[in-house]
Amino acid sequence: MECRLGQPLGSGGDRATGAHTLTEQGAFVVTRCVLVVDDDQQIRELAAASLGLVGGWEVLSAGSGAEGVALAASRQPDAILLDSMMPGMDGRATLATLRAGPATGHIPVVMLTAEAGPGGAAFVPDLPVAAVIAKPFEIMGLADRVAAALGWDR
Amino acid sequence: MTGPEIPERAPATQPEQSVRSALAALWQRFKGPLGEQVSVLEAAAMSCLSGELGAAQREQARSEAHKLLGSLGTFGMPEGSDIARSIETWFEFPGSVPSTEPAAVLALSDAVVALRRCLEAGPAPGVVTAWAPLAGDAPFLLLVDDDVVLAEGLRQEASARRLGLCVVTTVGEARQILANRRPEALLLEVPAGSGAEEAFKLMRELHAATPPVPVVVLTRAARFTDRVEAARLGGRGFLQKPIQPRDALDCVAAILDRARSGETILVVDDDPAVLAALGAIVETGGRRVVALREPLRFWETLAETSPDLVVLDVEMPDVNGVELCQVVRADPRWERLPVLFLTARVDAGTVQSIFAAGADDYVAKPVLGPELATRISNRLERSRLLRRLAEVDSLTGLANRRTAEESLGRLLGMAKLSGQPVAVAMVEPDRVEAIDDERGYQAGDEALGRLGQLLLRFFLGDDVAGRWGGAELCVGMHGMTRGDGVQRLAEVLEELRRHRFPDGRGGTLGASFSAGVAQYPDDGNDLRSLCHVASRALGRAREAGGDRILPATRSTHHPERATADVVLAEDDEALAGILLHALTTRGYRTRWFDDGQDAATALQGPDPEISSRAVLLDWGLPGLDGLRVLRRLAETGVLAHTRVIMLTARDSESEVLQALDLGAFDHVAKPFSVPVLIKRLHRALES
Numbered sequence: 001m002e003c004r005l006g007q008p009l010g011s012g013g014d015r016a017t018g019a020h021t022l023t024e025q026g027a028f029v030v031t032r033c034v035l036v037v038d039d040d041q042q043i044r045e046l047a048a049a050s051l052g053l054v055g056g057w058e059v060l061s062a063g064s065g066a067e068g069v070a071l072a073a074s075r076q077p078d079a080i081l082l083d084s085m086m087p088g089m090d091g092r093a094t095l096a097t098l099r100a101g102p103a104t105g106h107i108p109v110v111m112l113t114a115e116a117g118p119g120g121a122a123f124v125p126d127l128p129v130a131a132v133i134a135k136p137f138e139i140m141g142l143a144d145r146v147a148a149a150l151g152w153d154r
Numbered sequence: 155m156t157g158p159e160i161p162e163r164a165p166a167t168q169p170e171q172s173v174r175s176a177l178a179a180l181w182q183r184f185k186g187p188l189g190e191q192v193s194v195l196e197a198a199a200m201s202c203l204s205g206e207l208g209a210a211q212r213e214q215a216r217s218e219a220h221k222l223l224g225s226l227g228t229f230g231m232p233e234g235s236d237i238a239r240s241i242e243t244w245f246e247f248p249g250s251v252p253s254t255e256p257a258a259v260l261a262l263s264d265a266v267v268a269l270r271r272c273l274e275a276g277p278a279p280g281v282v283t284a285w286a287p288l289a290g291d292a293p294f295l296l297l298v299d300d301d302v303v304l305a306e307g308l309r310q311e312a313s314a315r316r317l318g319l320c321v322v323t324t325v326g327e328a329r330q331i332l333a334n335r336r337p338e339a340l341l342l343e344v345p346a347g348s349g350a351e352e353a354f355k356l357m358r359e360l361h362a363a364t365p366p367v368p369v370v371v372l373t374r375a376a377r378f379t380d381r382v383e384a385a386r387l388g389g390r391g392f393l394q395k396p397i398q399p400r401d402a403l404d405c406v407a408a409i410l411d412r413a414r415s416g417e418t419i420l421v422v423d424d425d426p427a428v429l430a431a432l433g434a435i436v437e438t439g440g441r442r443v444v445a446l447r448e449p450l451r452f453w454e455t456l457a458e459t460s461p462d463l464v465v466l467d468v469e470m471p472d473v474n475g476v477e478l479c480q481v482v483r484a485d486p487r488w489e490r491l492p493v494l495f496l497t498a499r500v501d502a503g504t505v506q507s508i509f510a511a512g513a514d515d516y517v518a519k520p521v522l523g524p525e526l527a528t529r530i531s532n533r534l535e536r537s538r539l540l541r542r543l544a545e546v547d548s549l550t551g552l553a554n555r556r557t558a559e560e561s562l563g564r565l566l567g568m569a570k571l572s573g574q575p576v577a578v579a580m581v582e583p584d585r586v587e588a589i590d591d592e593r594g595y596q597a598g599d600e601a602l603g604r605l606g607q608l609l610l611r612f613f614l615g616d617d618v619a620g621r622w623g624g625a626e627l628c629v630g631m632h633g634m635t636r637g638d639g640v641q642r643l644a645e646v647l648e649e650l651r652r653h654r655f656p657d658g659r660g661g662t663l664g665a666s667f668s669a670g671v672a673q674y675p676d677d678g679n680d681l682r683s684l685c686h687v688a689s690r691a692l693g694r695a696r697e698a699g700g701d702r703i704l705p706a707t708r709s710t711h712h713p714e715r716a717t718a719d720v721v722l723a724e725d726d727e728a729l730a731g732i733l734l735h736a737l738t739t740r741g742y743r744t745r746w747f748d749d750g751q752d753a754a755t756a757l758q759g760p761d762p763e764i765s766s767r768a769v770l771l772d773w774g775l776p777g778l779d780g781l782r783v784l785r786r787l788a789e790t791g792v793l794a795h796t797r798v799i800m801l802t803a804r805d806s807e808s809e810v811l812q813a814l815d816l817g818a819f820d821h822v823a824k825p826f827s828v829p830v831l832i833k834r835l836h837r838a839l840e841s
Contacts, residue, residue: 040221040224040225042180042184042187042188042221042225043221043224043225043228045180045184045302046177046180046225046228046229049173049176049177049180049302050173053172053173053176053306054173085220087217112224114220114223114224114239135223135224135225135227135228136223136224136225136226136227136228136229136232136235137227137228138227138228139173139177139228140173
């Protein structure tokens with residue numbers, strides 16, 4: 001499943017080099033690409049709206065851990081937003097698979113979790129993730145939080 | 155509810171506005187599913203109260219509560235997330251909360267009720283707001299669609315074109331907007347099947363409004379069988395999803411340009427204040443003013459906008475208005491274009507040079523509103539009359555050949571852009587020569603004139619109807635397939651048959667016509683080949699006795715076997731007569747049986763006497779009843795290539811089900827209206 005909400009019109013997407021977008025000033029910029037993995041379609045679309053429209057990033061989405069791993073390997077996103085609680089392969093198992101994969105091990109992961117209360121990142125203490133963001137997230141602020149966690153300029 | 159997270163009146167930044175818009179649309183789409191999630195919790199709470207909560211239901215409830223906790227806050231209902239969290243906890247640790255304890259169960263049901271209430275109240279105002287607030291009376295498009303991605307794409311594209319876009323997700327919300335504001339055009343998603351009714355109802359209302367609001371229909375269905383209905387209700391265009399926002403707005407813009415009732419006026423002046431003032435004075439009653447500050451772009455703007463009148467300033471930098479006018483007059487395309495001058499100098503020399511250059515009139519600066527408006531109106535009036543004489547065929551009132559060719563060319567160009575079909579029909583009254591010979595040319599002209607007027611009434615908007623030459627007329631129908639075109643012309647023919655015309659000798663005369671219909675791009679890529687194919691079909695219609703419309707076919711004939719499009723098995727002779735006439739009018743080849751046994755024998759077997767695409771099968775037939783005929787057809791494999799529609803007088807559900815189980819494609823209960831049956835038949839043959 002793929003959602004390209006917010007992707008600028010007419011920007012061809014070659015993931016190997018980053019999607020090129022012609023800005024109004026006529027300069028080429030490289031758009032980042034984020035993969036959202038969540039079994040809840042509402043969350044996928046909310047996140048896609050937020051990351052696509054505020055962040056201006058290309059957003060891919062996957063409805064299960066397995067689909068997320070496959071998409072991450074083939075599309076090489078710049079970061080992955082991963083839900084912690086999913087049926088089948090849950091967030092922890094998905095993360096382990098991503099880390100172990102040669103094509104996906106380097107991609108930073110931000111965990112989305114409804115288990116941790118606000119500020120409760122301690123709930124997932126020893127996982128190799130760049131950040132933990134609690135659900136429900138604030139729709140205007142999600143992109144900023146992801147950017148801050150990954151050291152991206154916004 | 156807690157306060158809105160985004161202040162309602164704060165000037166929204168571009169992405170913030172986009173997110174709010176997207177959020178509003180997502181909320182519209184998901185409030186139903188969210189309600190269903192809460193229903194799961196309600197059912198689980200009920201089970202708790204009666205002490206019947208099983209492990210599976212508990213886990214399902216926990217899972218839904220978890221999802222609600224994750225999403226409600228983001229939708230702008232943080233309270234909802236808090237409640238969902240407490241409910242999740244309740245279901246997650248059943249051991250710690252004895253589910254049989256009344257106080258605990260009551261607390262759960264209270265929480266579920268509170269959650270439902272929270273959902274019904276919706277997000278805090280300001281978090282989910284309507285789309286971009288629209289300034290006063292700025293022109294805007296109204297989109298009725300729940301497709302968030304398309305909506306956002308259109309919004310960006312529209313804003314780049316300085317057009318407002320208002321997005322709603324339901325027909326009901328569209329009505330609320332329409333009650334207060336009139337959009338330039340409505341983009342309406344029409345779902346296939348029964349969901350279309352509500353959308354059609356709105357289209358009917360808008361079509362009746364004065365002036366009608368142009369409607370562009372968006373549809374996901376590759377084969378949109380309701381096209382004919384949509385066209386009848388004034389649909390100006392069809393766009394098939396998925397579609398690029400840019401293409402969608404190009405199509406809308408083209409339709410708006412042509413739908414504009416008034417004229418386009420090109421004003422060339424280097425003074426922006428003059429341009430603004432003129433715009434305000436002239437832009438009334440649907441007139442559009444194109445203001446041009448750079449006279450060097452005059453020619454390209456002229457070609458782009460094809461104005462009905464040009465207002466020129468005498469003295470401009472780089473270019474002299476009088477010289478410009480001379481060049482305009484020298485170009486055969488523009489020699490009739492009215493030109494009006496604005497001039498600060500009204501000395502005899504200046505005025506003389508203005509008229510010598512071919513100008514129609516001049517107005518002295520400073521410009522006075524009423525005077526300029528009157529002079530522009532006078533000029534346009536005169537040019538309208540001249541143009542009518544040049545473009546309209548006086549006998550039929552239709553476009554003349556040259557104008558019709560131009561319009562049809564534009565229609566095909568537009569279809570190429572939007573990937574839509576166009577039906578092109580050649581139409582000719584029946585027995586024209588006979589009428590001319592027997593009753594004189596006047597009666598023949600009368601018949602042709604009446605047909606022309608009827609076509610004008612039935613083909614509006616994007617459709618083109620013109621006189622091709624002699625008694626031959628040509629009709630172009632936007633977004634229509636061959637079958638759609640046949641259907642629409644059949645309606646015209648049925649209307650024509652209702653009337654009798656004076657024959658010039660004190661008597662009256664019935665009239666009919668024949669037509670052939672071709673489809674772009676299937677039957678040809680250009681007007682010439684399409685007309686040629688349609689003419690051939692017209693020839694076949696005439697040979698078959700006239701009074702019918704035939705689609706162009708790339709005929710694959712099986713001469714060894716009689717083929718029919720529709721077999722009618724019906725013992726009521728009067729009803730059969732009506733149906734056969736309606737079917738023949740639409741170009742269907744028909745065979746009629748009044749006995750079930752005869753019909754079954756002719757149709758069944760590996761080498762049947764008749765091969766037919768559809769069978770209209772009466773329930774109560776002599777010989778062999780309809781259900782037995784159907785069973786026979788099913789058993790002998792006929793249903794693999796033949797669609798059967800049962801005509802049943804009984805509204806007995808079990809019999810209908812029996813017929814459908816046996817493989818009937820559809821059923822229609824008697825008494826039925828013939829147009830409805832034809833529509834169902836059309837669907838059966840198209841699908």
